[in-house]
Amino acid sequence: MSTDIEKLESEWVCVAQTGDLEDEEALGVQVGETAVALYRVDGSFFATHGICSHEFAHLAEGYLEGCEIECPLHQARFDIRTGQAMCRPASEPIQVYPVKVVGSDVYVKV
Known part of the structure; x- marks a missing residue:
């Protein structure tokens, strides 16, 4: 039987520290x-997902205000909790991924 941390590591990827x-x-x-x-x-x-659904732009380079990320290319905005497109020019949502914090490790399940 595997431990909880082994299960976590088999399903989740550590991407950063807090x-x-x-x-x-x-x-x-x-x-x-x-x-x-x-x-x-x-x-x-x-x-x-790190790429805007409207054009190829890296969302992490955008402007984060509250729970909305604004694309740096054409100012489309997305709710980071749901992935929902909040305004044009984006009309398609982006994928959201579950996140877990274990100690100071931040895990994402893609």
Whole structure:
């Protein structure tokens, strides 16, 4: 029988340390072939697909205000909790990924 940490490591990927991000900050990371944007808001961590659904732009380079990330290319905005497109030019949502914090390690499940 495997331990809880072994189960966690088999399903989740450690992408950062809690100290890598301040509140209202985003960080771009790679999980295998997938670009992921990691966010910290009010001490909580969120993760979405790292590329805007409207045009090829890295969301982690955008402007984070509260739980909305603004794409740096055409100012489309997305809710980082749900992936929902909040305004044009984006009309398609982005994928959101579960996040877990274990100690100071931040894990994402893609």
